[in-house]
Amino acid sequence: MSFPHKHLIDLSEYSADDISLILDVAERFREVNERRIKKVPTLKGFTVVNMFNEPSTRTRSSFEIAEKRLSCDTLNFGGSSTSTVKGESLLDTVRTLCSYKIDLIVVRDKHAGVPHQVARASGVHVIDAGDGKHQHPTQALLDLYTIRKRFGSIEGLTVGIVGDIGHSRVCGSLIPALKTMGAKVVVVGPPTLMPARPDLLGADEVRFSLDEALPQLDVVYMLRIQRERLEGAPFPSLREYNRLFGLTREREHLLRPDAIVCHPGPINRGVELDDYMADHVERSAILDQVYAGVLVRMASLYLLLGGNEHGADA
16 A cells, blocks of 8 residues: 655645554554664665754754664755855755755745745655644644554544644644544633634634643643744733643642643743643653654655555564
8 A cells, every 4th residue: 555645744635544554654663763773774765855944953853863764865954054045045945956866855944835835846755844833744643643652542532732822833733633533622722822713723622721621631732832933922921821821730630630741842841831740750741752753754754755554564
């Protein structure tokens, strides 16, 4: 069975079967990552360009590790050293890179829609590693993998996404993916951090009180306050935000016994989460998410470049 997609840009184009296949292949690659020698020749001879036009630590390092463990040849590109600083257009840069006969571009950019532009200009496979406030599909996939690993299934769970909903590209991918996989989605936050039309997000409920929402949630997904994207003063202070919407030790009694806590990172400790909840041995799945990032990015690279479900055992 071949993978039916050329790009990983918009998860709303992926069916439940497509998403399940990625998660299943990611699980197969888990065994590779737990060997002493964590490398397979599966994608030897393929060339991947990591075009990161926006700063990133977790996503970029995760993709680089995934590529190395699959034996890809890689070129890391972006930042102040690129020719776009000299005035060359992004698309001219993409066409130049494609002259090297590359196979796939991983692109991250502060402007929404850039991965689609790169896909049209390049003709090669493209993975969106985050574009503006639009989407972040591999983040959503690693979240789904983490949730499924903890609960065995995503269908029927209630997932609460809490915080800076209006500026989050995570929501753009995670909400439709959760809905596709049969979960109920509740978004929670102050009105000033909601989009103008929260109903368009696709969530089942919009709540403005964390305390009221917590008892119904299986997964509490805390979003980072994205200070670099905020305009004006959407709340009086970080301390006030933490008092009303921070997941703290004092709020643990409101959680379901088996509820887990997720966060896409980096964490603003003392704002979205206190140390107790961020490091909670039983509830916190944050480091599981980081590990899952390598697995789902290996799976995504592998499937887009022509792999199938069974060949992941290499």
